[in-house]
Amino acid sequence: MNNALMDINLNNFAKKHDYLVCVDSDGCAMDTMDIKHFKCFGPCMVAEWGLEEWAEPILKRWNDLNLYTMTRGINRFKGLQLALIEINEQYKKIEDLETLVHWVDTSKALGNGALEEAIAANPASVSLPKALAWSKAVNASIEEIPMSEKKPYEGVAEALALAHQTCDVAIVSSANLGAVVDEWDLYGLLDSVDIICAQDAGSKAYCIGELAKKGYDKANILMCGDAPGDKAAAEKNEVAYFPILVKHEKECWDQFAAALAKLQSGTYAGEYQDQRNKAFLDNLS
Secondary structure, X not given: OOHHHHOXXXXXXXXXXXXXXXXXXXXXXXXXXXXXXXXXXXXXXXXXXXXXXXHHHHHHXXXXXXXXXXXXXXXXXXXXXXXXXXXXXXOOOOOOHHHHHHHHHHOOXXXXXXXXXXXXXXXXXXXXXXXXXXXXXXXXXXXXXXXXXXXXXXXXXXXXXXXXXXXXXXXXXXXXXXXXXXXXXXXXXHHHOOEEEOHHHOOHHHHHHHHHOOOOOHHHEEEEEOOHHHHHHHHHOOOEEEEOOXXXXXXXXXXXHHHHHHHHHOOOOOHHHHHHHHHHHHHHO
């Protein structure tokens, strides 16, 4: 394991190159998104809230929300909020749902650490401890998935190695830090990474913004992602967005070198970015 793991705190990170490439993990660099939702996120929610009676439609809806629509790739707690609101309306009343909704809507960071702080501040809450128990169960379930089933997409290692020659490279992910570290380290991908910004670091938009403050020209920052939230995070920070299209991941990573060349020649914005955005929206639609 290389020294990239020393940089998991935004405050400690220092700019080394003029360019910065940010890369999402699940569903973008790593072929892990589907299996985690199929085997971990949805089933753990059903178990935690006792939803077995309606498991089939609830799990289908969970996958639609988190994988196949314009809410693909949202933070786990935002996905939980959306799912529980629908469950509360259609299947079963969720006790103290309003407290969880308020926390998701107002918390600066949506991770287990921030949730533990919220629980300490709201000792009477029922929904917050259940959400934490669910999240921890998800993490434990993910750890049980064989590492042989959690692989990077073809072309990712080569693309990251190329980027790392002339750019700083940051993982910007809403996934659990431990899972990201284990999966990327297994395949040697951390050798091409300078900093890891995972779930507890804050939202993707926040992390990109904080990284930009390290001295990069915004025109020199590229965000690679597979979900609308990645695109929104890039646009909020006025940086370039390179989409990884669902079911076309290898093709996209094969195109990364050309995209990086356009970024570094100052020709990414405009027509090329518009083409990438259209392909992304058409793919999810």
